[in-house]
Amino acid sequence: MQDKDAAVTPYKSESKTWVAGTSLDFTKFVEPRGPREGRNIIRNIVVHATLNLTVADATLNGEDLARAFRSVTITEKDGTQRMTEVTGDALRIISWAHNGGARHHEHADFGVSTASVNLTISIPLAKPFAYDAEDNMLAAELLDKVSVRCADATNMSVGGATVTVNSGSYWVIAECVEQMGIVQHVPDEWIVRSFSAAAQTEFELLFGVGRCHDLYIWVPGAEGGQTLANLTEVNIEHVMSRSLLKDPDLAQMYIRKRDAARNALSAQGAALRTDPFSGATLRACAALLTAGNKSFEGPVRDKLTVRLTESAALPAAPSIIARIVHPRNMKTQAELMAAYKKRGFYVKTKDKSRRDPGKWNPKHLPYLPIKFF
Numbered sequence: 224m225q226d227k228d229a230a231v232t233p234y235k236s237e238s239k240t241w242v243a244g245t246s247l248d249f250t251k252f253v254e255p256r257g258p259r260e261g262r263n264i265i266r267n268i269v270v271h272a273t274l275n276l277t278v279a280d281a282t283l284n285g286e287d288l289a290r291a292f293r294s295v296t297i298t299e300k301d302g303t304q305r306m307t308e309v310t311g312d313a314l315r316i317i318s319w320a321h322n323g324g325a326r327h328h329e330h331a332d333f334g335v336s337t338a339s340v341n342l343t344i345s346i347p348l349a350k351p352f353a354y355d356a357e358d359n360m361l362a363a364e365l366l367d368k369v370s371v372r373c374a375d376a377t378n379m380s381v382g383g384a385t386v387t388v389n390s391g392s393y394w395v396i397a398e399c400v401e402q403m404g405i406v407q408h409v410p411d412e413w414i415v416r417s418f419s420a421a422a423q424t425e426f427e428l429l430f431g432v433g434r435c436h437d438l439y440i441w442v443p444g445a446e447g448g449q450t451l452a453n454l455t456e457v458n459i460e461h462v463m464s465r466s467l468l469k470d471p472d473l474a475q476m477y478i479r480k481r482d483a484a485r486n487a488l489s490a491q492g493a494a495l496r497t498d499p500f501s502g503a504t505l506r507a508c509a510a511l512l513t514a515g516n517k518s519f520e521g522p523v524r525d526k527l528t529v530r531l532t533e534s535a536a537l538p539a540a541p542s543i544i545a546r547i548v549h550p551r552n553m554k555t556q557a558e559l560m561a562a563y564k565k566r567g568f569y570v571k572t573k574d575k576s577r578r579d580p581g582k583w584n585p586k587h588l589p590y591l592p593i594k595f596f
Contacts, residue, residue, distance in 0.1 A: 230401075265361045268346045279384070280383055358518040413545070
């Protein structure tokens with residue numbers, strides 16, 4: 224269920240010079256108050272780079288230019304991690320799944336040459352396909368820093384292309400909306416975990432207590448990820464009653480839930496874009512996918528067991544990209560009440576019903592945004 228676009232004010236950080244493999248920290252670039260003196264709430268964090276590259280030996284696929292963002296970490300002031308060292312190629316998968324084909328920016332191929340290129344990756348804190356897109360946004364006053372690790376030649380040289388990074392710069396833009404009330408949102412966290420080997424078919428995914436709303440299978444590699452041709456089924460213990468086929472079960476479900484563009488003029492049913500979840504060659508598989516989810520839905524766990532069925536070993540060790548919805552931080556709740564001199568709170572629900580906290584199951588309440596009064 225996509226949200227309606229709200230009036231967005233962009234806040235841009237200073238630009239910092241590329242140094243191979245170095246982590247650049249961007250802090251204090253978002254004003255806590257917006258033009259109308261409401262609280263600034265971050266919907267999207269967009270990381271930009273301008274790099275001068277030399278590509279030799281073979282064309283660098285546009286999908287692989289996301290590797291220019293070696294990794295991104297987003298940290299809140301209370302220590303909450305929205306993501307930790309998530310690589311650019313994994314962020315591209317996340318962007319496809321949560322921005323959708325209409326909003327995701329795919330780069331063009333970079334031929335054998337030396338040239339400067341502008342690069343972008345958008346990290347959605349608002350979730351357009353969730354029941355309430357605003358549940359997981361982040362108040363600007365609570366953001367500590369966005370850390371971006373610079374590209375290095377080794378990581379960017381994939382698919383036969385040899386890449387040299389000559390120079391460049393990075394900066395971050397926070398796209399904010401204003402909220403006139405005082406709301407504590409529900410934090411979510413993106414994590415990436417790797418199987419130990421290509422032949423491994425069972426993985427215990429450990430995470431802090433929360434509700435897993437997204438879980439993708441993906442094999443890092445050229446063209447945005449290696450083929451999943453050998454993957455046949457996925458099972459998540461205690462979540463799925465039985466295994467689901469990669470295709471058609473999961474692939475077709477993704478297409479329906481994301482209105483993925485199909486039917487190119489050249490061939491009926493062919494993919495129109497390079498969507499890794501639904502293209503002609505599947506390079507990602509969504510075992511769990513946010514589609515109308517409410518933040519308090521799903522079992523509360525601290526681990527999941529993922530089992531893969533394969534016709535043969537995958538080309539390399541697969542990775543799991545997962546989004547975990549965590550409970551609100553009670554210490555932050557108390558600090559907000561004290562800072563804004565509030566007496567209490569009610570549950571902030573999209574349909575404006577069941578606002579009395581006492582009417583909610585105490586297991587659900589920590590996973591609901593609250594508004595103070």
